[in-house]
Amino acid sequence: xxxxxxxxxxxxxxxxxxxxxxxxxxxxxxxxxxxxxxxxxxxxxxxxxxxxxxxxxxxxxxxxxxxxxxxxxxxxxxxxxxxxxxxxxxxxxxxxxxxxxxxxxxxxxxxxxxxxxxxxxxxxxxxxxxxxxxxxxxxxxxxxxxxxxxxxxxxxxxxxxxxxxxxxxxxxxxxxxxxxxxxxxx
Numbered sequence: 503x504x505x506x507x508x509x510x511x512x513x514x515x516x517x518x519x520x521x522x523x524x525x526x527x528x529x530x531x532x533x534x535x536x537x538x539x540x541x542x543x544x545x546x547x548x549x550x551x552x553x554x555x556x557x558x559x560x561x562x563x564x565x566x567x568x569x570x571x572x573x574x575x576x577x578x579x580x581x582x583x584x585x586x587x588x589x590x591x592x593x594x595x596x597x598x599x600x601x602x603x604x605x606x607x608x609x610x611x612x613x614x615x616x617x618x619x620x621x622x623x624x625x626x627x628x629x630x631x632x633x634x635x636x637x638x639x640x641x642x643x644x645x646x647x648x649x650x651x652x653x654x655x656x657x658x659x660x661x662x663x664x665x666x667x668x669x670x671x672x673x674x675x676x677x678x679x680x681x682x683x684x685x686x687x688x
Contacts, residue, residue, distance in 0.1 A: 503584075504587045504674065506559070506671050509570055509590065510563075519648070519649050520647065520650060521567060524562075525562050526664050527668050531671055537560065544574075544577045546573040567615040568617075570615040571623060575623060586629075594613070595637050600656075600660060602663050603630075606629055606679065606680070633667055634663065
C-alpha cells in the first residue's frame, strides 16, 4: 500500500497558491487515475484505488498546513501503512520555481507542515517530493509570498514541476524510491 500526501491549506482562498503545490500534485494524480475524493475522515480528503496491483491512497489534509500531522498519523495507524510507503509532497522556498527534489528523509527545513508530520510520526524518515517555489523578492514577507499565487512568468515552470512530481509518484507505485530519485531529481 502506498500513501501520497499533498500538503496545502483548505479553502477557495488558498487554491493555486504557492503553499498548495502539494495539493496540486495530488489533484493531478487523481485526475490521471480518474479518482474522486470519496472519503472525508481524519480531517482530510481521500481517494483510493488499485494501481498496477498496489493499493494507493491519495490524501489532502484539511487541518491547515501547520497541523498536517494530525491528519496523517491517524490515517497511517488506521490502514497500518509502513512509513517506507509514505510520500509527502510540498512546497520549498529554497528551490527555484520549477525545480523538484526527492529525498528519503530529512529535517523540516523550516517548513511547518513537515514539522507537524515529524512531531506526529515521531520520525523524519519519510520520503518527500519538494517543489521549488523560490524566495520572496523586494522585502516581501514570507507568509504573504507562500500564500500568494504564481506570477504569469512562473506558471509554465510550476506546471512542469507539478507534472514531473506527478510522474515521479506514478513511478514509485511500481519502482523503488531510490530509482525514482535518480530519475526525477532535477
